Amino acid sequence: MAHKKPILLAPAGSLDALRAAVYAGADAVYFGGGDFNARAFATNFNDEEMESAFNICRLYGVKVYITLNTLLSDKELPRVLDFVEKLEKHYRPDAYIVQDLGLISALRQSFPHIPLHASTQMQFHSSHCVEVLKRYGISRVVLARELSREDIKKAAECGLETEIFVHGAICVCQSGGCLMSSFIGGRSGNRGKCAQPCRQAYGGKYPLSLKDMCLAKYIPEICDMGVDCLKIEGRMKSPEYVWETVRIYRGLIDGYRAATKDELMRLSALFSRSGFTDGYYTSRKGPSMFGVRTDLDKEKSRALNVEIKERKLPITVSCEIKEGKNAYIKATCGNTSAEYVGEMPQKAINRPITAEELTARLSKTGDTAFLVADVSVDVDSGLIMPMSAINALRRLVLDRLFDEITKSNTPARNTERKGFSQKAYRTPMDVRPMSVARFEGKAPSERLLKILLERFDRIELPLWVTRPDLDYGDKLSLVMPRAVYDSDGEAIKALLQKARGEGVCGITVPNLGMLPFCEGFTIHGDYPLNVTNTLTAAELSKLGFESYVISAEIHPKGISKGVAGGEYVVYGKAPLMHTENCIIRNAGQCRDKNYCKGVITDKTGARFTVMREYGHRNTIYNSVPTYLLDKTGELGGVSSHILFFTDESEDEIMAVLNAYEKGLSPNGAFTRAALKRGTGVF
Numbered sequence: 001m002a003h004k005k006p007i008l009l010a011p012a013g014s015l016d017a018l019r020a021a022v023y024a025g026a027d028a029v030y031f032g033g034g035d036f037n038a039r040a041f042a043t044n045f046n047d048e049e050m051e052s053a054f055n056i057c058r059l060y061g062v063k064v065y066i067t068l069n070t071l072l073s074d075k076e077l078p079r080v081l082d083f084v085e086k087l088e089k090h091y092r093p094d095a096y097i098v099q100d101l102g103l104i105s106a107l108r109q110s111f112p113h114i115p116l117h118a119s120t121q122m123q124f125h126s127s128h129c130v131e132v133l134k135r136y137g138i139s140r141v142v143l144a145r146e147l148s149r150e151d152i153k154k155a156a157e158c159g160l161e162t163e164i165f166v167h168g169a170i171c172v173c174q175s176g177g178c179l180m181s182s183f184i185g186g187r188s189g190n191r192g193k194c195a196q197p198c199r200q201a202y203g204g205k206y207p208l209s210l211k212d213m214c215l216a217k218y219i220p221e222i223c224d225m226g227v228d229c230l231k232i233e234g235r236m237k238s239p240e241y242v243w244e245t246v247r248i249y250r251g252l253i254d255g256y257r258a259a260t261k262d263e264l265m266r267l268s269a270l271f272s273r274s275g276f277t278d279g280y281y282t283s284r285k286g287p288s289m290f291g292v293r294t295d296l297d298k299e300k301s302r303a304l305n306v307e308i309k310e311r312k313l314p315i316t317v318s319c320e321i322k323e324g325k326n327a328y329i330k331a332t333c334g335n336t337s338a339e340y341v342g343e344m345p346q347k348a349i350n351r352p353i354t355a356e357e358l359t360a361r362l363s364k365t366g367d368t369a370f371l372v373a374d375v376s377v378d379v380d381s382g383l384i385m386p387m388s389a390i391n392a393l394r395r396l397v398l399d400r401l402f403d404e405i406t407k408s409n410t411p412a413r414n415t416e417r418k419g420f421s422q423k424a425y426r427t428p429m430d431v432r433p434m435s436v437a438r439f440e441g442k443a444p445s446e447r448l449l450k451i452l453l454e455r456f457d458r459i460e461l462p463l464w465v466t467r468p469d470l471d472y473g474d475k476l477s478l479v480m481p482r483a484v485y486d487s488d489g490e491a492i493k494a495l496l497q498k499a500r501g502e503g504v505c506g507i508t509v510p511n512l513g514m515l516p517f518c519e520g521f522t523i524h525g526d527y528p529l530n531v532t533n534t535l536t537a538a539e540l541s542k543l544g545f546e547s548y549v550i551s552a553e554i555h556p557k558g559i560s561k562g563v564a565g566g567e568y569v570v571y572g573k574a575p576l577m578h579t580e581n582c583i584i585r586n587a588g589q590c591r592d593k594n595y596c597k598g599v600i601t602d603k604t605g606a607r608f609t610v611m612r613e614y615g616h617r618n619t620i621y622n623s624v625p626t627y628l629l630d631k632t633g634e635l636g637g638v639s640s641h642i643l644f645f646t647d648e649s650e651d652e653i654m655a656v657l658n659a660y661e662k663g664l665s666p667n668g669a670f671t672r673a674a675l676k677r678g679t680g681v682f
């Protein structure tokens with residue numbers, strides 16, 4: 001099979017970085033505009049810079065992807081639509097990279113023709129995401145970064161365009177699922193404001209700091225898989241970094257080859273944290289994936305010499321100055337040409353214009369991006385033209401050439417904005433208030449479950465753990481793992497089949513790619529769906545979800561006039577991170593074959609519980625529980641509650657149940673989480 005040549009996508013955190021990417025040979029760049037993207041601290045272009053950015057990219061035929069990959073509140077949604085309207089009017093980007101389901105729905109209705117790419121923040125792990133992405137007219141999926149080579153291959157066959165990360169920093173937490181920065185420092189990673197708690201020390205070590213990813217050794221086999229786009233991370237990185245990484249990967253893709261030892265050394269000198277990792281790709285997880293930036297790393301970076309070279313666009317120019325005819329000039333760049341007809345030449349009285357003179361004059365391109373590779377002139381003898389007229393010929397034909405190239409590199413589409421109303425999506429929030437008891441890690445005892453079944457409307461237990469054999473009626477919902485890869489597919493299907501056989505009614509689903517597994521079950525939306533606005537909730541309802549968790553990052557009043565089925569966590573240690581690696585095993589402390597639990601301690605002494613998840617992955621929980629058992633009347637009309645249990649003893653659980661019934665104040669350490677600020681981290 002002939003291999004596919006994927007396009008190379010580079011970060012453009014500043015105009016200088018964008019130029020560096022373009023000169024080094026990127027096929028596409030991505031950057032944000034306004035406040036609506038996952039790098040709130042990268043330079044987001046203002047109007048003038050936006051124009052320059054598009055001018056450069058269109059001229060060089062480099063595609064532009066605009067990042068809108070952040071979660072939004074109801075209030076912000078109209079502002080994003082206005083922003084897109086402006087971009088559509090002036091530039092028509094080649095795609096928008098999106099995360100928020102509500103925004104996707106709003107964009108689809110307002111601008112039916114714009115291309116959308118599903119951000120890695122949407123947490124798509126497998127080929128099973130195809131159905132839902134097609135439903136929303138999303139043409140490309142940016143796959144989660146945790147995929148193995150086999151899972152990437154499978155996903156690349158799914159029928160949509162696929163994009164993978166090949167180089168740069170990666171999160172230890174699964175994309176789109178990190179609440180750690182939000183809960184510890186009030187800076188939401190989902191809002192582009194990650195404070196990088198994963199780079200901090202825990203117990204004097206760095207158990208969460210992953211090395212940067214580098215797949216430069218695997219480019220030929222990645223091309224063979226049919227992946228459509230290879231992405232370099234780094235909107236916070238320098239132009240030199242962007243130039244050198246793009247230059248090297250350009251060579252690898254064009255040459256259909258793996259990086260040389262020298263190229264790998266240069267990449268590592270540019271930026272690394274004690275070297276690179278390919279652990280996800282090669283399925284070799286473990287402590288070797290982790291590293292911090294050492295003095296030696298910094299020394300290597302200082303010693304590296306990187307010089308960004310401007311790349312001009314070669315053009316050919318032909319010009320005719322003939323007696324009795326207007327001067328004619330034509331400039332050609334690649335397949336695009338422009339012409340200009342100027343003044344009529346006069347008879348020369350003393351010194352006529354020569355071919356040499358005209359050639360020299362037309363070879364100058366000043367500060368344009370063009371470089372004259374060839375000039376042909378046809379000049380009748382005995383004629384004269386003022387220098388200003390000859391300069392104007394050159395200038396005006398280059399202006400026209402610029403316009404022609406820009407036009408030919410701008411997608412043609414209908415950019416008209418269609419009306420749509422957010423209000424139309426609202427339904428009464430709580431048709432029937434629900435109370436939900438949710439368990440992480442292990443199922444509770446039969447004795448406790450019997451009590452819970454009497455008092456709660458729904459019990460949520462992990463799909464993969466053994467549970468007491470009881471009559472759960474229609475109250476049991478089994479929670480899917482946070483990630484289901486294609487390689488997990490058969491095992492998960494078998495677990496679901498078994499659950500069906502046992503009469504289990506509900507499945508709690510953390511991402512949209514898992515919907516194809518869940519036929520026949522009542523579907524509940526789990527917290528990683530990140531519901532932060534009414535429209536997202538409404539879309540989940542359309543997709544068949546009976547309930548959804550309102551994001552712990554917002555005050556529920558943010559969507560309190562929202563959509564039926566909204567539930568809010570009123571008690572529990574929030575799940576802050578979900579990791580592919582077992583942090584406990586990496587520390588050499590994973591002893592039980594079936595279950596492991598540990599703790600990491602930050603420099604303030606806060607102790608975060610770590611518990612095993614499906615596939616020996618981990619979840620890291622907040623050091624203190626969110627406690628709103630005495631605030632249930634202040635949730636903006638949301639009266640469906642989730643009690644989220646992690647490592648509490650059964651006595652402690654009984655005390656929580658009592659506090660919930662009586663609305664008791666907390667004793668012991670706790671957080672009010674999003675209620676603390678009134679609006680959460682938004």
Ligand SMILES: [Zn+2]
Pocket residue numbers: 582583584585590595596612616
């Ligand atoms: Zn373990």
